[in-house]
Amino acid sequence: MQASQFLVTSTKPPAACSPLVPNPAHHRLTAASSTVRFRQISAVAAPPKPKTHSMPPEKVEVFKSLETWATQNVLPLLKPVEKCWQPQDFLPDPTLPFSDFTDQVRALRERTAGLPDDYFVVLVGDMITEDAIPTYQTMINTLDGVRDETGASSSPWAIWNRSWTAEENRHGDLLRSFLYLSGRVDMLMIEKTVQYLISAGMDPGTENNPYLGFVYTSFQERATFISHGNTARLSKEGGDPVLARICGTIASDEKRHENAYARIVEKLLEVDPTGAMIAIADLMNKKITMPAHLMYDGHDPRLFAHFAAVAQRLGVYTAHDYADILEFLIGRWGLEKLEGLTGEGRRAQEFVCGLAPRIRRLQELADQRAKKLKPPLVKFSWIFNRELSL
Numbered sequence: 472m473q474a475s476q477f478l479v480t481s482t483k484p485p486a487a488c489s490p491l492v493p494n495p496a497h498h499r500l501t502a503a504s505s506t507v508r509f510r511q512i513s514a515v516a517a518p519p520k521p522k523t524h525s526m527p528p529e530k531v532e533v534f535k536s537l538e539t540w541a542t543q544n545v546l547p548l549l550k551p552v553e554k555c556w557q558p559q560d561f562l563p564d565p566t567l568p569f570s571d572f573t574d575q576v577r578a579l580r581e582r583t584a585g586l587p588d589d590y591f592v593v594l595v596g597d598m599i600t601e602d603a604i605p606t607y608q609t610m611i612n613t614l615d616g617v618r619d620e621t622g623a624s625s626s627p628w629a630i631w632n633r634s635w636t637a638e639e640n641r642h643g644d645l646l647r648s649f650l651y652l653s654g655r656v657d658m659l660m661i662e663k664t665v666q667y668l669i670s671a672g673m674d675p676g677t678e679n680n681p682y683l684g685f686v687y688t689s690f691q692e693r694a695t696f697i698s699h700g701n702t703a704r705l706s707k708e709g710g711d712p713v714l715a716r717i718c719g720t721i722a723s724d725e726k727r728h729e730n731a732y733a734r735i736v737e738k739l740l741e742v743d744p745t746g747a748m749i750a751i752a753d754l755m756n757k758k759i760t761m762p763a764h765l766m767y768d769g770h771d772p773r774l775f776a777h778f779a780a781v782a783q784r785l786g787v788y789t790a791h792d793y794a795d796i797l798e799f800l801i802g803r804w805g806l807e808k809l810e811g812l813t814g815e816g817r818r819a820q821e822f823v824c825g826l827a828p829r830i831r832r833l834q835e836l837a838d839q840r841a842k843k844l845k846p847p848l849v850k851f852s853w854i855f856n857r858e859l860s861l
């Protein structure tokens with residue numbers, strides 16, 4: 472029986488799960504599990520059909536007219552392959568005599584010895600998120616007016632997407648090899664999770680609309696910059712400067728990518744302020760869905776929520792970061808002072824510019840409620856089913 476024949480009717484969010492860092496796994500159709508109750512979809516009203524192709528067709532011209540601009544202002548933010556780091560720069564050298572290679576692996580294992588299990592759960596979740604790169608390239612290629620029409624198109628939008636994917640592809644490769652050599656995690660369960668996740672895909676609600684798509688990627692790249700920056704800080708504090716350098720190097724790629732996507736939205740705000748402002752409000756109103764929200768390991772149907780709760784507890788990515796990112800982008804895009812808006816555009820502006828304090832207030836209330844509850848213990852297959860408190 473297909474999962475799409477069922478509607479989730481009851482999922483209780485975990486205590487540590489923030490209502491403000493959305494965990495769409497709570498609200499979406501999901502694979503069968505003993506802890507989730509179903510009823511057949513035929514017995515209830517059909518869920519609303521996802522919106523698609525929401526950008527008016529004439530706006531495809533906006534992206535066509537920005538091609539020269541993109542070539543001059545976006546593509547230079549890519550790094551030539553010969554100037555890029557590669558995973559092998561950070562890993563034990565397998566071409567060395569065997570005993571020298573194993574010495575390097577031993578040193579790697581000794582450095583990670585001081586890092587706790589909960590750190591590894593977050594690092595694994597980050598690696599799995601990176602490893603689902605085929606999904607993200609597909610997602611960008613759903614966007615009208617900027618997709619790669621042939622697979623090797625010479626449009627700057629398509630060149631960006633392929634080269635961005637190629638840069639991102641190194642992130643998962645490096646983290647995966649590092650985790651494999653560390654011996655601290657169950658690679659088989661991690662590999663299964665990656666396969667499930669790529670099969671499941673993602674739906675960030677971008678509706679084939681590049682306005683929504685580029686707002687989404689601006690937000691997400693900053694979120695990954697923050698997250699990898701925090702895993703770098705924690706590995707330095709935990710005694711592994713090499714892993715700190717790995718996470719910091721990935722974070723700096725994310726920053727460069729954030730800059731490219733934010734620059735595109737900045738340009739859209741210049742050429743079509745109302746259209747871009749409404750897109751920002753639309754996506755923030757839906758809440759930014761995390762790219763790995765459909766994560767599953769074959770056992771835990773709320774794996775993403777549990778991973779996100781550990782990341783929140785460790786301070787790697789929190790609801791406060793979500794509000795910080797929003798405030799940062801409001802400042803970067805000058806949204807408070809944006810002029811030339813229609814009435815609808817002004818309402819969108821008012822909504823977005825007032826959102827961060829509301830998010831913070833609601834999060835503080837959620838934090839206070841969570842403090843009164845005993846954090847649940849959850850087993851993670853990635854660390855051989857050892858339990859962690861959320």
Ligand SMILES: [Fe+2]
Pocket residue numbers: 601639642695725
């Ligand atoms: Fe990445």
Ligand SMILES: [Fe+2]
Pocket residue numbers: 639691692695725728
């Ligand atoms: Fe990224």
